[in-house]
Amino acid sequence: QVQVQQWGAGLLKPSETLSLTCGVYGGSFSGYYWSWIRQPPGKGLEWIGEIHLSGDTTYNPSLKSRVTMSVDTSKNQFSLKLSSVTAADTAVYYCVRNVDYGGSGFAFDVWGQGTMVTVSS
Amino acid sequence: EIVLTQSPGTLSLSPGERATLSCRASQSVSSSYLAWYQQRPGQAPRLLIYGASSRATGIPDRFSGSGSGTDFTLIISRLEPEDSAVYYCQQYGGSPLWTFGQGTKVEIK
Numbered sequence: 486q487v488q489v490q491q492w493g494a495g496l497l498k499p500s501e502t503l504s505l506t507c508g509v510y511g512g513s514f515s516g517y518y519w520s521w522i523r524q525p526p527g528k529g530l531e532w533i534g535e536i537h538l539s540g541d542t543t544y545n546p547s548l549k550s551r552v553t554m555s556v557d558t559s560k561n562q563f564s565l566k567l568s569s570v571t572a573a574d575t576a577v578y579y580c581v582r583n584v585d586y587g588g589s590g591f592a593f594d595v596w597g598q599g600t601m602v603t604v605s606s
Numbered sequence: 607e608i609v610l611t612q613s614p615g616t617l618s619l620s621p622g623e624r625a626t627l628s629c630r631a632s633q634s635v636s637s638s639y640l641a642w643y644q645q646r647p648g649q650a651p652r653l654l655i656y657g658a659s660s661r662a663t664g665i666p667d668r669f670s671g672s673g674s675g676t677d678f679t680l681i682i683s684r685l686e687p688e689d690s691a692v693y694y695c696q697q698y699g700g701s702p703l704w705t706f707g708q709g710t711k712v713e714i715k
Contacts, residue, residue, distance in 0.1 A: 529694065529706055529707070529708045530696075532706070535703070546702060579651075590638045590657030591638070591641070591698040592653050593704075594653050596652070598650060
């Protein structure tokens with residue numbers, strides 16, 4: 486059963502760079518796209534972007550100028566960097582697995598535990 | 607951008623009752639690309655339904671999804687206390703690639 490575990494700094498100052506990493510354990514890393522999703526306190530879900538082990542990425546246009554995703558296939562890990570953070574970036578950040586049900590659907594089927602990131606001076 | 611609008615905002619029902627949640631898209635969505643998630647307080651979301659009507663692994667048959675085009679529905683046929691949660695619909699395609707509805711909160715009396 487694949488599991489994902491995420492880690493990174495939970496408290497940042499405005500203008501700093503958010504950095505999170507997600508490790509994939511107990512299952513296949515290849516063959517999937519992996520996404521980051523965030524959720525501000527008391528609000529809904531926002532997709533940030535996705536990455537494949539090939540390095541192929543797609544970002545949310547609203548965040549594209551500040552987002553960088555990378556992958557380390559030797560460690561089965563992928564990472565998120567979000568630059569120039571402000572209080573509006575305060576949220577729980579999740580790493581998730583994108584699943585393709587072979588024409589029957591696309592969804593996010595495996596979720597990390599979430600990392601609360603607070604931006605405050 | 608494809609905007610998903612969920613209704614109602616909050617649903618308050620008793621155990622054993624039926625809950626009907628709606629998700630309306632601003633433009634047509636392929637049924638293959640519509641999913642539903644459950645998020646209990648303090649937890650990560652959990653996939654319930656993919657492809658508009660297929661239950662994910664381990665999801666009880668009390669949960670069912672239907673719909674096409676711009677109108678999709680999640681039904682919880684017999685509510686149980688553990689169904690108290692926020693439910694999100696999600697679509698794939700367009701720009702941004704993935705978007706979510708704002709959520710429907712289900713409260714069990």
